[in-house]
Amino acid sequence: MKKVVKLFRHLSLMLLTFATLQVSAAQYVEGVDYVKVAGIPEVNQPIVREFFSYNCPHCYRQDGLITSAVAKLNAQLDNQVVFERTPVAGGRASWQLSQKAYYLAKKFHVTEQAHGNLFKRIHEGDGAFRRQEELIQFFVAQGLPKADIDNALASVDNKLAIADYDTQAQLSGIRGVPSLLVNGKYLVTNKQRSPEELAELLAYLATLQ
DSSP, X not given: OHHHHHHHHHHHHHXXXXXXXXXXXXXXXXXXXXXXXXXXXXXXXXXXXXXXXXXXXXXXXXXXXXXXXXXXXXXXXXXXXXXXXXXOOTTOHHHHHHHHHHHHHHHTTOHHHHHHHHHHHHHHSSOSOOSHHXXXXXXXXXXXXXXXXXXXHTSHHHHHXXXXXXXXXXXXXXXXXXXXXXXXXXXXXXXXXXXXXXXXXXXXXXXXX
């Protein structure tokens, strides 16, 4: 019985997605609402990837919009869309520390707690991290043991994660942050929308191969 219900839900989602695709195909224009780029290979699809930095004031101001749009997107598509973030540095030391901050938050599974606090720390509090010691102090205040933080920052895993962030940013075709890339190759060019409107655009792009 459970399998039948699950199959019915899946078929209903497919029909809803197809109907959305038919309507949106006429609504959205390549080159205006989005552009197709060489992009990056994504293991999981459909996927929405946000390129951002905790240091970026535009990312700080638009975080609520993007978070709300993604929540509406997953409500619409029954949580079928993966949402990932890639922190961008662009060779700037303070932005590289923010990349490490994101790495630590994900590694210790405190992203939900730390994400907003990192934005607030930088844009409403003490400003950008200037030294790694400040970053360590921030995460100790989030409840993580200092020894675990030190080990994580000194690990090969940290270096590989940062290199992966940089590679993704280089291949993505983005020209600034925040940027939204769908399925590794559809770059949203106009984010001046309500959360509902942005969710509809992301839903349409998530159906494209």
